[in-house]
Each structure stands twice: as structure tokens, then as C-alpha cells.
Amino acid sequence: MNKKYVLLALALYGLFVFLVINFYKGSPSSMTWEDREEFNRQYIAKLVPGQHTLEQILTDLGTPDSTEAIRKNNNYYQVTFYRTQHVKSDGITTQEECSYLLFVNDILTGSGLGIGYPDNWQVIDNHTKN
Template structure:
């Protein structure tokens, strides 16, 4: 082959390598910056893999980003935090509602329950259930 062709191929490969290195280094692929359809899919897949009592509030923020809806309450020195992440599209109205989400219940920073948002017990009934079972 011609030395000129080989040098151009090597130059193109070097430029491609630099481009890939820059993308990997500087591109922030966090859930907060995803399109809503991609984020829903990511949330569904990620939540399906997590385990109760082994996943923490801090890990949720780091891996899933900010929740779409959140509620918190302290009862008898126990901190209850419910985070809702959008996992299924219901209505194109620009508003995320609980029925479009999966909730994660954290008690003192540790994941204790996962469920669909429309099955979320109203008026914090879940706390009463947790207190009577422990």
C-alpha cells in the first residue's frame, strides 16, 4: 500500500481514539439528563435489580438521580423517606403522577419496600404496618 494511504488511516484512527477518549471522560450519562423514555426504561431495569435491606438512600440518589416525587416523615426517631421514580408512561400531560412511578421506601436510609406508585398506601399507612411488624 501507499505510505500516504497508511498515514491517513493511522491519522483517522488516532483522531477517532482521541474523540472516544474525550467522550468517555467528559460525557455525563446521568439519569437526570436522559430523555424521559430512556429514563423510564433505565429506572425499570435498575429497580428490578436492587435488593431490600442492601440498597441505601445515598445509592439511590447516586444511581437513579433525583426522584420525580418524594415524601419524608420522622416517627418515633425512625426516618421514613419515600422516593417515586417514573417507570411507566400513563398520560401525556407533562406532569408525573404517582401512578406513573415505582416507589422506594427507605427506613433510616435503608430500602425496605418497593412497589408501584398507584399501590402506595395513602396517609402513610405503610408506617403503621412497618411499626407493627418490627
């Protein structure tokens, strides 16, 4: 009789593990800051320009740590910043601790480290020259 309970418990545990692995989708907003940094870093590393929309990124990564937007030459440019590396424990997330994602008309067109993000929207000026 005890063997039946043990086997039943193991089967239920296995079912629970299977369901969690296959159906639970973790949210970056519920992660610790360390886990979220790692999640953001891995996610951003897999992105391919031209194949992702702003809406998809916001759904998968959640609210950005910082964002900027501008309309220029009939195009809408938005830059989102997601924290991907820890620099200093001061309770403030700076651009140097982030990676940026550049969207033109809501399509991902580029990314890079926040510390390399040009001042005064030079990234957009450079993009419009190409």
C-alpha cells in the same frame, strides 16, 4: 501516505470509543424522559433491600419525581418516587407513573409500583407491624 492517515484516524476513533464507553457516566437528568423511565425501571429492578442507602440512590438516579417523609416511633421514613412507566401525556408525573422506594433511617427497605402505594402512610404502618 493515505493509508497512514486512515489507520491513524481509525486508531483515534477506536480510542475515543473506548474512552467514552469506559469513562463516561451518563446522568439521568440529561436523558430524555423515555430514556430516563427505562433507566429508572432497570435500575430499580436490580435493587436489593438492605443493601442500598438513600444517598447512593440519589447519586445514581438523581432527584426523585416526588418524595414524602415522616418520623414515627423514633424512625425516619422516606418514600421517593421515580417515574418508570408512561400513562398519560399531560405534562404531569403522577404516582401511578412511578415506582416508590421506601427508606427507613436512610436504608432501602422496600419498593413497589406507585399505583400500589397506600394512602395515609399505610406502607409505614404495615412496616412497623413486622
